[in-house]
Amino acid sequence: MSDRTESRPVESLNEEEARAELARLAGQIAEADLAYHQQDAPIMSDAAYDALRRRNTAIEERFPALKREDSPNEAPPGAPPAAGFSKSRHGTPMLSLDNVFGPEEFAEFAARIRRFLGLSAEEVLRFVGEPKIDGLSVNLLYEDGRFVRGATRGDGMVGEDITRNLETLDELPRQLPAPHPARIEIRGEVFMTKPDFLAFHAEQTRLHEEREARRAAGEPVGPAIRIPVNPRNAAAGSLRQLDPAVTASRPLRLFAYAQGESSEPVAETHSEYLKRLEGWGFRVNPLSRLLPDEHAAGAFQAELAEKRAGLAYDIDGVVYKLDRLDWQSRLGFVGRAPRWAIAWKFPAEQATTTLLDIQIQVGRTGALTPRAVMQPVNVGGVMVQHATLHNEDEIARKDVRIGDTVILQRAGDVIPQITGIVPEKRPADSRPFVFPDTCPACGSHAVRPPGEVIKRCTGGLICPAQQVERLIHFASRNAMDIEGLGIENIELLHREGLVNTPAGIFRLKGHTERMRGWEGWGGRSGKDSRKITNLLAAIEARREPSLERFLFGLGIRRIGAQNARLLARHYGTVEHWRQAMLDARILGSEAREDLGGIQGIGPAIAQELVEFFSEPRNLEALDDLLREVHPQPAETVAEGALSGKSIVFTGSLETMTRQEAEARAESLGAKVVKSVSKKTDLVVIGADAGSKAKKAAELGLRTLTEAEWRELAGMG
Ligand code: IVH
Numbered sequence: 001m002s003d004r005t006e007s008r009p010v011e012s013l014n015e016e017e018a019r020a021e022l023a024r025l026a027g028q029i030a031e032a033d034l035a036y037h038q039q040d041a042p043i044m045s046d047a048a049y050d051a052l053r054r055r056n057t058a059i060e061e062r063f064p065a066l067k068r069e070d071s072p073n074e075a076p077p078g079a080p081p082a083a084g085f086s087k088s089r090h091g092t093p094m095l096s097l098d099n100v101f102g103p104e105e106f107a108e109f110a111a112r113i114r115r116f117l118g119l120s121a122e123e124v125l126r127f128v129g130e131p132k133i134d135g136l137s138v139n140l141l142y143e144d145g146r147f148v149r150g151a152t153r154g155d156g157m158v159g160e161d162i163t164r165n166l167e168t169l170d171e172l173p174r175q176l177p178a179p180h181p182a183r184i185e186i187r188g189e190v191f192m193t194k195p196d197f198l199a200f201h202a203e204q205t206r207l208h209e210e211r212e213a214r215r216a217a218g219e220p221v222g223p224a225i226r227i228p229v230n231p232r233n234a235a236a237g238s239l240r241q242l243d244p245a246v247t248a249s250r251p252l253r254l255f256a257y258a259q260g261e262s263s264e265p266v267a268e269t270h271s272e273y274l275k276r277l278e279g280w281g282f283r284v285n286p287l288s289r290l291l292p293d294e295h296a297a298g299a300f301q302a303e304l305a306e307k308r309a310g311l312a313y314d315i316d317g318v319v320y321k322l323d324r325l326d327w328q329s330r331l332g333f334v335g336r337a338p339r340w341a342i343a344w345k346f347p348a349e350q351a352t353t354t355l356l357d358i359q360i361q362v363g364r365t366g367a368l369t370p371r372a373v374m375q376p377v378n379v380g381g382v383m384v385q386h387a388t389l390h391n392e393d394e395i396a397r398k399d400v401r402i403g404d405t406v407i408l409q410r411a412g413d414v415i416p417q418i419t420g421i422v423p424e425k426r427p428a429d430s431r432p433f434v435f436p437d438t439c440p441a442c443g444s445h446a447v448r449p450p451g452e453v454i455k456r457c458t459g460g461l462i463c464p465a466q467q468v469e470r471l472i473h474f475a476s477r478n479a480m481d482i483e484g485l486g487i488e489n490i491e492l493l494h495r496e497g498l499v500n501t502p503a504g505i506f507r508l509k510g511h512t513e514r515m516r517g518w519e520g521w522g523g524r525s526g527k528d529s530r531k532i533t534n535l536l537a538a539i540e541a542r543r544e545p546s547l548e549r550f551l552f553g554l555g556i557r558r559i560g561a562q563n564a565r566l567l568a569r570h571y572g573t574v575e576h577w578r579q580a581m582l583d584a585r586i587l588g589s590e591a592r593e594d595l596g597g598i599q600g601i602g603p604a605i606a607q608e609l610v611e612f613f614s615e616p617r618n619l620e621a622l623d624d625l626l627r628e629v630h631p632q633p634a635e636t637v638a639e640g641a642l643s644g645k646s647i648v649f650t651g652s653l654e655t656m657t658r659q660e661a662e663a664r665a666e667s668l669g670a671k672v673v674k675s676v677s678k679k680t681d682l683v684v685i686g687a688d689a690g691s692k693a694k695k696a697a698e699l700g701l702r703t704l705t706e707a708e709w710r711e712l713a714g715m716g
Helices: 015-038 046-062 103-117 194-216 231-239 244-248 270-279 294-308 325-331 392-398 467-475 487-495 508-516 526-540 547-553 561-571 574-583 590-596 602-614 616-626 658-667 691-699 706-712
Strands: 087-089 127-133 136-143 146-152 158-160 183-191 253-262 289-291 315-322 341-345 349-362 367-379 382-388 405-410 417-421 455-457 646-650 682-685 702-704
Touching (some): 015 046, 103 294, 103 325, 103 341, 127 270, 136 231, 136 253, 194 231, 289 294, 367 392, 367 405, 382 405, 467 487, 467 547, 508 526, 547 561, 547 574, 561 574, 574 602, 574 616, 590 602, 646 658, 646 691, 682 691, 691 702
Parallel strands (some): 682 702
Antiparallel strands (some): 136 146, 349 367, 367 382, 405 417
16 A cells, blocks of 8 residues: 555646546545534545645646536535525625745745736736634625625535624624625625634533533433534534524624625725725724835735634635726636635644643543643634543554654644644653543543553543532433433532532532521522422432432443343342342352353443442442442332242243343243343243253252243233
């Protein structure tokens, strides 16, 4: 694979390889376009996208005959409108911009303009430089001065009609003061500022976590919460809401910068046009500037690069537009971009700093996540001090060590990434990072199941990082089902320090005075006073839960409702279960074999139970809880012949499936187990039975043939 065409220089490709490369690039670019424009979910960085396009263009230039009909350079930018909005055709196409990355490329761009227009070297080329904001471009149609329609870019020809949503923007003029053309399209960028984005991001993250908690507790959840990755993504998602009220609640801004169709000319130069926009009440970026000649672009670029960090919004470059509109129209467009404008992009925002520490954070579900703590550094206008290191393997793969100089990158995204280290700066005494085996929040041991990347804390019931999550689960509908004890109230009770553990819920009645002091909980009469009484009554009503609800409520990993039922049926009483779990901590013990042998449990789940019981403080919390609640023995079929008996099926049955036989046994109150031990009451022996039959005989257990079993089970 060393000579994969995708990494080879364009000059070295032969015709066949070039054709294959163009096909690959067309596919990748189309996919990226769709993700970016229609799904608001970019799948690659801007830099990677630009690299693909440049490579595509370079190959096309070398092999013009191979240019595809669906070449990304011919295809309109963007993607077709998504379902849900009606379509809106633009008066003139909304195009995109070509990029340059340095002064030579910019000079080439200016030289192309001179050649095209046949201008001498003496002729001055004036450009307007404008910050390139990474938002969402919109087309705004005004008729007789009134805003009548607004659309996204869509595929460049047809966009989505988002008029109602745009009307919620404060910065959008509804009526243009006269004079104005009878009909005019004005274009601009809708965006979110960095502070607004950060607040919105935090809020969405909180809503997402709440939803996850609800889901984990088996409660109904609403639609998925989208966490935006960058301001552009947030602006796009906000504008494309089917409900304008949602858009209205989002802090969106608008800068106007271009014109589309117009029933009459409104200016002779772009700079003059920008003034007209301001006169009509649009916001034009105050940093936009008419430059005296093309050579001033470099200094303007440097000036904005310098300002970039301090701006309230993200910019990823500068757009240079030829000022004279008559020249603009002579130059026209090529493929998807105008010949008279270019985007000069900034390099990705990077910085280096020292890694001071690697902290381990404990998530609400017990996941241990490493977080880099760095000497604070400015990366593209955001002071950065933390970055995620994802997991244990990631740290090992990058060999990131405390004391290293790390390279941080922020590519328009909120959370910066550590992209690598500077090996020459590594201190001589540095050591590879050792991921801890204990939970930093509670000291319980942390385990990483085989095949998983996440290490988890086992101190479920006592770990402060997990308490809220555990309490929510414990009280939830499929567990203890305590009415009135939903997420909000649990968070409140926990925040106020009244409830830390499940047992604490049952001691809440000692705190009524405190609760009465809270807003909405207080009054001595009416709804408020009933709130506390009702809650306490709901709690009292759950002091004798079924064993299976109780076991499920403990929130032991992998013990969902189904497995809790199996355990309840198998062990019958909580005392029995508790003792068996303690005994099962010893590998190879009878209790361990018995546990792993329960139909549907198996060794991995047995291991989770053992981990839980190996943490002494979990046991303390369990016993504490058992002083408050008394789980009822598991439901068994009333006084059936097999009530409470444990039964093993071995060999193949001829008149019924194994599944049917086991279901029947369970419905009669028996516990079906897989392995034979001296505690087994019955062993049903089918054809070709092997070691289990032998063991049953050795232990002198009661055995049944299939026919005898049918008889006993009332199956005739
Ligand atoms: S002019 C024909 N001016 O950049 C010219 N675009 O990569 C069309 N953008 O689709 C665009 N700031 O979303 C123009 N001052 C600015 C801009 C700007 C941001 C965005 C816009 C456009 C994209 C092109």
